[in-house]
Amino acid sequence: MRILFFFFGLIQAAAFAQLPTKPILLKSKNQWVDSNLDKDGWKYFQDQYTNESTLTEGDEEVPFIPSLLQSGKDLFSALTGFSFSIRRFRMKGLSNRYFSQSIHEISMNQLSDGNIPWANWGGLNEVTSNNQYATGLKDNEFQFGALGNAVFMQLNASKLFPQTTVTLNLSNRNYHQRIAFTKVWSESKNGWSFASSIAYKQGVGGQLKANEFKGFSYFLSIDKRLRNHLFSLVLLGNSQMNTRTAAITEELAGLAASKQYQPGWGLQANKIRNANWQFNHQPMILFSHEYNLHEKIKQISTLLLSSGEKYTTALDWYNAADPRPDYYRYLPSFFTDSLLAQDVLSQIQLNPSQLQINWDHLYWINQNSSSDKRARYLLEDRVERNKKIALNTRYRIQLNNRLLISFQGQYRKEVYTYFKRINDLLGAKYSINWNQFAEDNLPNSTAIQNDLNHPNQIIRVGDSFGYHYAMHLSQWLIMSQAVYTMPKFDLNAAIEYTSTYYQREGKYRNGVFPQNSFGLSEPNYFNNGQIKMGITYKLNGRNYYYFRTAFSSKPPLVNDLYISPRINSLKQLDISNEWAFMVEAGYILNAPKLKITANAYWIRINNAMDVMSFYHDGYRNLVNYNISNIGTQMMGLEWSMAYTLFGGVTFNAAMSVGKYVYHNRPNYSVMADNEPYISEKGVLYIDQFPITGLPHLAIYNGLAYRSNSNLFLNLSSSYMGNQWLSFNPIRRTYDAAQNLPIHLDAEQIARPSSLPNAFILDFSAGYSCRIKKFKDGSAYYLQFFLGVNNLLNQSIITGGYEQLRFDIPGGDINKFPNKYYYSPGTLYSLSIKTKL
Template structure:
């Protein structure tokens, strides 16, 4: 009887518990909440926002600011909390009575006034992923992997490992597409990204999206290395007045930055301004002076609820003394691993022969059009121009002035001279550096007459013909870029992105005589060609149309040509998002055309150096696809693959662009096949 009573009692309690659980399950139905989170003021989609229920269940917005949250909810009324670092938390009360699905529409979040768009914690690069509660995850829509504004690995690779020439996956920067306010900023000639063009503007360059590899991004087809995008609109910058002074012991000693941002103002205006200077009389390497400035202006105008304009202009003029690599023998003689052979004393002051001087400002006009609640169009036009160059020594019919030239070292000398040379280089810093006084003396004493100067019969020029000069090797360019990007959320599962790009580029490569070093003129001839032919006087001329050309300070000489590039491309990408899987498919078509125009006729190649070369045309295409399986809110499996072609860069295509139009034989597009998973 006791056993029977115990079993009946146990079954009774078990049945009662099951009935209670069943009744609770009936009362708590699966509810679906969906919506879009926007940034207040700009109405831009806000990724990385957590939508959190009182029970702790959550979902994270995707790149378009969308979220879908499914959970078992019994209450008729709940409060959903929206949270993201550096933004004020937004709470929304939701009425669930009699509803199984609720569309919350657009939820706006404003940046915190005290911390701005980026708080101190955001200065540390992070990756943001979904934070769904593992319990009950089977009933939820799991957000895809999100790419944060600044990735810890990307930042470490760029700033920590960069000096060691580390490259993410071994790719150079030309394999990563970089955009600034919707404008591609990769250099068309090399494909490289020159970060110095916006150096010192840290305060206004914080809004950046990164993608590594073949992941889908909403603003570009991308390269095999990924894509990055800066957004410098004034309306995205936090309201601030900021003055910063920093000390450093590296390439520069001092940094001063000033930034002023109004935030959104009445009438739909917003303005952001920033300026900086970084300078040093000398860095940690001898002879490396540094003087770099930066300026930035961004103006926003919100025309109405659908249209807004932005104009951004920036530049970063810099002038710095370069360091140079040398041989181990000189490092040992100087007892200094930072030995720099590029400088020497002149009138008691250090003077560097290799001064980099760069200023390539850029202006971008951007128009954002919110066509409908689900479709937007961004169109940008940009123009960049300016100078990029650096000085170097040139000499004619004179000994090599470089202090670490192998013939000047003890290892090249005869035994009886070696010890004396070694002792001199060990004990005298001046002996290890450029001898400016010697070059001035040689030039002043080299009085010569040039007959038929400038190709004029009977024209004789007499004076101090410089044997040593400082030349400025220039790589100036101008570039016009147009780009448009369409984004449309066709339904809750499918987003379509696409774009068109056109680039007009003209590079101008030439040399300018910077300093005659005490002489009266220089002669524009090829010193190396004299060893190959002496019978034909035209052979040594850099410009056969003006033989025996007299060159003075400020004149162009040596070589002078243009590189013209025209690029066009179209791309489209479809992103599919479901509770357990995400996948995408994208493709692009493009064309690159380039040619050389010689502005002078070189004597070594009189029939193939002046005028326009044959145009080189390279059609390009690419496809990529990816699949992501979402195990839960913190664990994902992904597989991406892509195949694309890429036109050769002009730096690789021309055999010797300084002298002729020839291109390399068998020139063809690169074929790139990549598969990644994790």
């Protein structure tokens, strides 16, 4: 901390010690540019700057080199952002909480899980592309930033490009048609600006037989400029309903003769019906105010209000057979008797419908298993409702031509309410709010009651059941940063402090945990901070070298703090703040024909936490694996290049190579949902185990052609390797390594499951033409864009996981084989846009 304050003091002392400077005149193509222009005005001339430019200080002439100004994506992100996404690539191997997104400077990262809810503004491509990016620890104007990257979205009507566009998209992805209309008016003479956009997306069938997608997006922005004030109102939202896909085993892909097999649907009255849906609608409204207090001081304030719901659907059953057709006990591989296995295989081959949900059979059981038609099967919604309020204020102070400082304060309050809701009783008349797992483990007791306050509650369609609780989360944040520009060096530093509050509120008094499930729990408070600083050496207007470092402390995510918040308020025993340390150094070349970026980094994260909940065959119950003291380390290199060859042809290349590992043995404990005690604990033997779920090696190459006639062509390839599946913790414990058969050893059990390397070929093309010109200079344009991914039509494994089951007595890792997600082959998207 002392180092940071010293750094801040050094910047400010240097600023106030400067003599008053004269306007700097920079010669470029016989034109002179005043350096007192806003920083963004320098970007156009950046490639022309060399040592010709000078700054007069006393009797000396010191070369003055412009700073790196970058409002769009850096070269590496621009080249790889889409191509690498098929394998769930994450920059620097970091988790989602180390990336940030804001709208009007309000953080969108959820306090509950750290994720960014991109779906909330999905479909509004024409307006949400007004972003600024800060990669890694680079300074930015708005916030502290993030270790991964930070995206800052500005949706003020007066800051959007005036346009009238109608867009039609045709695709064979999740949605097949999209139509959008966007209108952005120029600012009127009396200071009013308006912008609006609506979009509709839909798709049925296609490469996935049971696929269905419906989405409606809307956006409205109104600005009013009044002297030194800009008042803004923004409303946006996306109501979306779509089917979900599931991971499958290789055995299932073979039985169905298709890697696009999906078990979550079946025929009902000869019509396709899917059990796995997801819905999301969380609209938000923002009120913003910008006030120029002084020519060098600006205040920006924003209030956000949001309320909405999202849910996923799934089958649930009580005292009945598992209805899922991919349940492992229904497959040939489950049977050790070869004759039985062959018999099951023959039945599936003769009747492939066994691999789909038998909806008619579920209805028949519900209507005939009891005289009162109590539900044995039902379709449930797993609901998350949220309410959010946030207030942010930032002061931007340009003390002089060299020193820019800013101060930010932000308050966020988020309330998440979770419960299950009956979507469809599937022909039954009612159900009872009972816990069947407690009935099995604790018969003839009140433990069967999901809610002791309403015992034996009769529930019907629309009623909540199972669990019902709320999480109250809030956070205060203050931040300050400074950017100091010198002739050959740029310095930046930032500091941030947060105070975070978590508290659970139970709506049900659970029968297993009657004392600590209902009402408000004991709150938790966490105080955290982040600091970062960086220096950039400007050799000339084309060559830049930088070094940056940061320390970050974050509270545990609330979803990782509570063990089983569905039914009680118990928390992990080893609670601590998560902290990270990062250094990065790099080189940037911005020349007319050649652009290069190279960034080397080292990151160490300690004290992370996680909770994994799943059904455990040994316990015959839902269990919670509570993991603490997780340590990870990431080091690697990101490199990119764009070289203009000849005649509008550019060769692009990028590479990310890293080593991402766990650097210790985390602690774990196991608690079953219906047992009020820890049943086992120990350490996970994953030291030096690779971080899973993303490629550690990714390479991009591409040739792009752009002609003077507005034609664009791009052919690119991506190679991704060194990737491992999300792991099963049970296989990495002391118990799993004991009493193994002679032919097995612990290393075979613990070895990570790897994915095959992938090579992907993509193509894109764009063309723009003017179809009509008006006397006032405006014109109608017609734009086409075609993107084709996976040209070789490969069925690529995009991800997956080890099943959270393990044959401890036999040590057979193939008894519960890995599950994979497969790409659906070649995908295309054609966009046709008319623009005024």
